[in-house]
Amino acid sequence: MANRAAHETKTVLITGASSGIGEATARELASLGHQVMLGARRTERLKMIVEDIRAAGGVADSRELDVTNLESVHAFAQAAQHAYGRIDVLVNNAGVMPLSPMHELHIAEWNQMIDVNLRGTLHGIAAVLPTMLAQGAGHVVNVASTSAHRVDPTAAVYCATKFAVRALSEGLRQESREIRVTVVSPGFTSTELTHRGGSTEAQAAARAASEVLAIPASSIAQAIGYAISQPADVDVNELVVRPTVQG
Numbered sequence: 019m020a021n022r023a024a025h026e027t028k029t030v031l032i033t034g035a036s037s038g039i040g041e042a043t044a045r046e047l048a049s050l051g052h053q054v055m056l057g058a059r060r061t062e063r064l065k066m067i068v069e070d071i072r073a074a075g076g077v078a079d080s081r082e083l084d085v086t087n088l089e090s091v092h093a094f095a096q097a098a099q100h101a102y103g104r105i106d107v108l109v110n111n112a113g114v115m116p117l118s119p120m121h122e123l124h125i126a127e128w129n130q131m132i133d134v135n136l137r138g139t140l141h142g143i144a145a146v147l148p149t150m151l152a153q154g155a156g157h158v159v160n161v162a163s164t165s166a167h168r169v170d171p172t173a174a175v176y177c178a179t180k181f182a183v184r185a186l187s188e189g190l191r192q193e194s195r196e197i198r199v200t201v202v203s204p205g206f207t208s209t210e211l212t213h214r215g216g217s218t219e220a221q222a223a224a225r226a227a228s229e230v231l232a233i234p235a236s237s238i239a240q241a242i243g244y245a246i247s248q249p250a251d252v253d254v255n256e257l258v259v260r261p262t263v264q265g
Contacts, residue, residue, distance in 0.1 A: 028157075028246065029053045029102040031095065033085050033142060034112030036063040038209030039161060042235035043109055046243050048076030055098040057083030058112070085112045085138030088145075095145040105149045107246050110142040110183075111161040116215030117172040117224055127215050128175045135179035136186075143190065150197050157198040157246055160187045161238075164205045164260055172220040184256075191255060198253040200245040204238045205260025206231040233261045 030047050034040040035056035044054045048071045056064050056078060064080035071078040081097045084090040098105055114134045116127040139160055150156025165173055166180035184201055191199040212224040238259055245254040 027051050027053060028106035029055070029098060029104050030107040030109060030246070031055045031057065031098050031105060031142075031146065032109040032111060033057050033083060033091075033094075033138065035067070035080070036060040038211070039204065039207065039235045039238045040109070040111040041067055042239040043111065043242050044078065045071060046236060046239035047246075048078055049074070050243055050247075051076075052107075052246075053077040053102050054079075055094070055101065056080040057085075057094045059084055083112075085141055086133040088141050091138075091141040091145045095149070099149060104153060105146050105156065107157040107159060108142050108146045109159045109161065109242060110139045112138050113161065113163075113211070114214065115173075115176050115211040115224075117176065117212070117220040118217035119172055119220065120174055122217055124216070130215075131175050131179050135176070136182050139183050140186065143186075147197070154196050155250065156196070157200065158187070158190065159200045159202060159242055159245060160184075162187075162201050162203045164203050164258060164264075166201070166203050167258070172217070172223075188255075191253070198250075200242075200254050201256045202238060202241055202245070203256070203258045205258075205264045206233065207238055208232045208234050231261045231264050233259075 030052050032040050032044050035044050036058035044056050048054050058064055061082045068078045068080045079101055081094050083094045118124045160183050162183045163180045165177045166184045169177045187199050187201045206228050212221050241257045241259045
């Protein structure tokens, strides 16, 4: 099973698929002939994306998903297995980024970033790993950030969660001989991350920078498409994708 052709249709689970990188990845991979299962909390938005994909001739389905709830993530994975018979790729994309200085003590938002960005990634891995091991093949794609490579003011907790995602990804990679692991670290990208929570000043500064620098979410989706399209004996471990003009 581990030698399935790279071009073969794959079943891909995508978390945080209702907008941004998750939505773009669903559309990109479906256009390449893969079967995509979209998960997020905004179910109406998911339904609209699925309808668009199907209208374009793609294969897609969706399910309400809360990555902070392990039962919800298990149900998401089981729905994909029931619909398509296997799980080939998980794209752990769900994330939040409420930026604020540490001294403002946005503790609830710190915990939210830990729960979504880190615990949610672990929940995704836990939900698919037994199936992938039983198949003798699988691919976990964890969406980190260039903030997994550097630390900036107002982003300390966000960076900490993304550094952790890189660390657990490397650990999973070293433990695996049949499961491929890829970390994709986007730079400034057009998403909704800076539109929720955080301090007003920090989020406004991030939005202003994004308006000047950001590349489209489809650029990250194409990088993910590249990673999963490689032959079974090729594991693309890290991809850093940032705007050319980003310092």
